[in-house]
Amino acid sequence: MRIGASVLCIALLLAAACQREKRDIRPSPTNLAIYDDAAKQSTLRPGGPITPQPVVRNPYNSSGYDISEGQRLFQWYNCNGCHANGGGGIGPPLIKTEWIYGGEPANIFDTIVKGRPNGMPAWGGRIPEYQIWQIVTYVRSMNGQQPTSAMPVRADTIETNPQNIVNRVPGQTK
């Protein structure tokens, strides 16, 4: 009985590991997501109530590979030129809780695709859409909002308080 349970546990753990490493190695270069008003920052709208829009999901947020690809592209496309490594510089910081244009994946996608006033360029149609989604995944991971399955097994910094290690909940950085 006990052996059966432990085998089941190990199998489940292995299954979770599979998801973490799952990668879409041949992404489609065509545009799939909606470029129009799908990502709303507010329910306020002139001319009457808003018609319900389908929720836009990030198709590239399930694995550690997507985060690392997003991180690579963040540097390759010179996002860090303005945003530094998330701390901000010429551009606003990306590690924060208050987002001017919304912090949901669809909002960040929208911001990258359309650009924003005062310097954020529009990347829609310039780089493939799957790469924009990977960058979205990385930006959200900087705020500890990455999917649990893609969460690293340990923090990048050394933990000085042993109690924090004992009490640590996977998927939460603090």
Added chain:
Amino acid sequence: MRRAALPGLALSLLLSCAGHQQSTVDPAGPQSGKIDTLWWSFFWLLGVIFVIVMAVLLLTLTRRQPDTEQELLESTHKPSEQTDSRIRRVVVGATIVTILTLFVLIVASVGTGKAIADLSFKKNPLTIQVTGIQWWWQIQYMSSDPSQTLVTANELHIPVGRPIQILGLSQDVIHSFWVPNLHGKRDLIPSHTTNEWIEADRPGVYRGQCAEFCGLQHAHMVLWVIAEPEDKFEAWMRAQLQPAVSPSSPDTQRGQQVFLNHACIYCHQIRGTTAAGQNAPDLTHFGSRRGIAANTVPNTKGNLAGWIVDPQTKKPGNHMATIAVNSTDLQPLVDYLESLK
């Protein structure tokens, strides 16, 4: 007859490697010449020892000794004084010979290492920085005159008879620079410059490869070293230092516009145009190179079109983006890139 077949086969396999473009036993430079000498002296010395050991073993297994105290030995498990001292002499003698042989090998090996080190830091070297990047090679010809520095990729042209200093770097993980016809392996380590000196004695084309596992496409990280006479090398260098040729036909002009209006420019550079990306191989003289995708496939129009449309087929996991190119744009783009001689 059959016993001789196996070592004979091994030897012929070894010899068949000679004369190839990627072979340690076909040295094309002083460094690899010394390694080659060391390899063959090891081979013959250890080969002879192996044959002797096998012959003695065979002798022991087949020889019958009716006159010795075989039965007595087996019943008491205690050899006589005479047998005991004989065994001791043989074991001690063999141990001494083994240690002496190992000493000879150490002296030969260290001596070769020292002789190769003595070939370093020569006068009038050509300094080339080789950077390993997942999964291609960036080649940078260094010079005190900035107008004479050159960045290219996956092809290392060197003049014959001139010492070359290779400064090895890596941008991501540990790679290893290995051109067996010229020298042994040298690791390329992130944020640490390694140093290697090579020299080619004769013109030729030698194949190099990454020799330290560096990820998915480690096997497809190939480098061609092209050793040419000094004048031919200078001519190549002069041509490479020029900016890219302007497209002359309407077809290639359109191809250039396609290149400049797509995501290509964020990673690739073509000197003489506005494309100035630094993340991927420099394409200024792309048409003059032998292969694409770090020499994974030969540089032909068909391979190039396939590579642009679906880079993840030939080299799964590589960092080239899969971009959307219209079918009518593809042919001009390929024609333009191939025209960059």
